[in-house]
Amino acid sequence: MTLFRSLDDRHPLTGRLAMGVEYDGSAYCGWQRLKHAPSVQGALEGALAKVANQFITVHASGRTDSGVHATRQIIHFDAPVPRSQKAWVFGVNANLPRDVAVRWVASVPEGFHSRFKALARRYRYVILNQPSRPVLERANATWCRDPLDVEAMHRAAQALVGEHDFSSFRAAGCQSKTPWRHLHFIEVHRHGPLVVIDVQGNAFLHHMIRNIVGALVTVGRGERGDDYLATLMALKDRRQADVTAPACGLHFVDSLYDAAWGLPREPLGPNLLAFLGEWTGERPLPDCPMVAFRRGRPLAEGVSGEE
Template identity: 45%
Template sequence: MRMALGVSYGGTAYSGWQSQPGGNTVQDRLEAALERFATVPVSTVCAGRTDAGVHGLMQVVHFDTSLERAPFSWVRGTNTFLPPDIAVQWAQPVPDSFHSRACAVGRRYAYVLLQSPVRPSIEAARVGWVWRPLDEDAMREAIEHLLGEHDFSSFRASGCQARTPVKTLRRIDITRRGPPAGAGGPHGAASCYWRFDFEGDAFLHHMIRNIMGSVVAVGQGLRPPAWMGEVLRARSREAAAPTFSPDGLYFLGPQYDPIWGLPERTAGYDLLP
């Protein structure tokens, strides 16, 4: 039978999702836990790989097994052997035709950014950080250039293995939580949290982190909003801003056709600003 799992994890301690010889990846830890529960090796396929330091709120994987257990047993049994920062959120049997990556019709990410004169502490490694105030109107104008189908070579890591740099960004939302813009704090500008939501058919390696670097450059007034369009048209990584920190990046999960009947969110969604 084929099983699908929804997995959440904090990526700070791991070298990304994909298995590596050193074994310090989320996939390595998950497969080791599955093997201990199932008493046989288990090989998983994920919906979307994440980089070192990137968090996952609902990574979806599938695997084939001859072990017959109730879905809840897969959740509790596997979690028994996982570290505290990785947990299976749900398990569900799926048809053999289901493939966690190939059946995904979209993917969602969020980037959470702290704007503050003082670096983060309790939220360290969970948020990105800027100390200069950001201009929301300028950032909104800049991201309009990215919506739709484009060649995103300017935001593609040199080691990206995607077959094509052409992707479709369907939605980018910006929300702000905190004191009103312009309010003062003990060190000048008031602190606040920014959340950037991305939805697209697929993403290139480092694509969102590279976009965030350029969005922040515009928000801080280092570049005009129209510059984002120039970067996109250049189709050159050298045209864009440096890659932004992985700390505030969250893989919210893939999107599937409702026919598969899979959950669309986990409890962790409600923790983000």
């Protein structure tokens, strides 16, 4: 599959548009627009306003925390003026800071919603596991100088797969109405000095992945056994759980949608892991209520498909 797509500069796009956005979250308070601090949403809406000559509100597939990166954040907006595909992409990028970029734009039906039509979200947490501190990777990987037992980390993580109460991995300030989430898979692999924690679920609680990673590193150091994550989850108490891993190692790499929406497929990021060769949407999704609901299939009586 090619990485290079020609951008049309003849046919104006109007109506509802989706965009793929990549950003280095180091300098931002997170995705969501705030009055008192720089945000990725604020930077993107400012750039769109210059192309459209009026303010545009964008909606994202998921909010990322302060310092967290993204390689496939999906957003949508209703275009108030016609602009070509090339004008939307090049024009917005020309007005964005260097740490945010639009990768593509596509017309979508009016019923598309980047958040409420998402079937799953996927993150990768990258740890540079070596004795010396990182230099080139310092902004997009977390450094761990102690040798990690990746096999033990992977075994411990499997207790989290499925639908569970993740209260022990939920930040104190989390605003979600429920601590229940469905984890589709979580895998821990080593690639030379890189340890990658790859996790996908229907949605995630505030700091949930970073709290899971903090506990997995404790297992990897040999300080706790394979049952540590299961024990923490059973406690349902964040105060008795482990540390929160740094934000710099976390990357939002995919938001999955039904193929009928026709969104572009891309290699999963970050580019530091391009050698893995996996593209978005390759893995089958579980046949769970939320996926069925958002694909428009009927549910069993009494079953809810909302997050």
